[in-house]
Amino acid sequence: MSKRIPIVVANWKLNGGIDLLCASVAAFIGKHFSTKIAICPPYIYMRDMLNFLQHSEIIVGSQNVSKFGSGAYTGETSAQMLKDVGAGLCLIGHSERRQMFNENDGSCQIKVNQALASDLMPVLCIGENAQQREAGITNDVLFRQMHDALADTDITNKEICIAYEPVWAIGTGQAASPEDAQAVHGFIRQELCVIYGVERAEKIHILYGGSVNKSNARELMNQEDIDGLLVGGASLDPNHFIEICKQAEIVAEEIEG
Numbered sequence: 001m002s003k004r005i006p007i008v009v010a011n012w013k014l015n016g017g018i019d020l021l022c023a024s025v026a027a028f029i030g031k032h033f034s035t036k037i038a039i040c041p042p043y044i045y046m047r048d049m050l051n052f053l054q055h056s057e058i059i060v061g062s063q064n065v066s067k068f069g070s071g072a073y074t075g076e077t078s079a080q081m082l083k084d085v086g087a088g089l090c091l092i093g094h095s096e097r098r099q100m101f102n103e104n105d106g107s108c109q110i111k112v113n114q115a116l117a118s119d120l121m122p123v124l125c126i127g128e129n130a131q132q133r134e135a136g137i138t139n140d141v142l143f144r145q146m147h148d149a150l151a152d153t154d155i156t157n158k159e160i161c162i163a164y165e166p167v168w169a170i171g172t173g174q175a176a177s178p179e180d181a182q183a184v185h186g187f188i189r190q191e192l193c194v195i196y197g198v199e200r201a202e203k204i205h206i207l208y209g210g211s212v213n214k215s216n217a218r219e220l221m222n223q224e225d226i227d228g229l230l231v232g233g234a235s236l237d238p239n240h241f242i243e244i245c246k247q248a249e250i251v252a253e254e255i256e257g
């Protein structure tokens with residue numbers, strides 16, 4: 001079982017609206033969880049969510065961040081702006097952004113540094129696709145994604161998080177088995193030790209994402225190096241998402257207990 005207090009993150013992607021925002025606020029307001037919970041709605045709803053949830057423990061995060069700090073970059077939102085409105089984390093390099101918006105390890109590296117500079121926790125998303133998995137090069141892919149995106153990052157007194165999201169598991173209903181996911185998370189931890197040293201790497205949360213639901217959350221969370229979950233589709237139903245959070249909470253209580 002993980003040694004780190006779990007973090008459960010909802011990624012709404014380009015879904016939801018005022019209805020989902022209200023339903024989520026209603027579901028979470030006034031509730032205490034012994035695990036950290038974050039919700040990443042589309043940018044446009046972040047501010048409302050932060051206002052509604054200001055007295056709660058829920059962290060509001062973004063799904064992306066600009067690689068630029070300021071200037072003539074139409075349509076962009078900087079890490080500092082996100083920090084200013086109260087965001088606690090930002091996803092970086094989600095596979096959908098890599099596939100459809102030309103993100104690559106180089107842009108992820110810049111974004112990770114932007115987030116760190118603004119004290120916004122970067123959640124670097126990495127993962128192999130089905131072909132790479134079949135070719136047996138999962139670790140090679142992850143090695144490159146991590147070493148390139150985390151090159152020259154100074155995390156002294158900062159927080160960073162890695163999310164392993166196998167592309168073939170996203171939105172397919174076919175999550176990685178807990179054993180397979182643990183094997184990959186173990187490899188990620190090993191590389192974090194190389195990059196940041198053992199003591200620091202042991203404290204970094206490695207989240208799993210890809211078809212997480214209330215039925216598989218507990219078993220995934222029971223793995224030693226799975227420290228949290230990044231949930232897409234199942235987070236669009238606040239009650240389902242709460243069930244997932246409760247599964248993670250059981251693990252959190254066992255750690256604290």
Ligand SMILES: O=C(CO)COP(=O)(O)O
Pocket residue numbers: 011094165169170171172173209210211212230231232233234
């Ligand atoms: O991409 C994901 C979260 O970032 C995972 O999505 P699903 O949970 O819908 O598979």
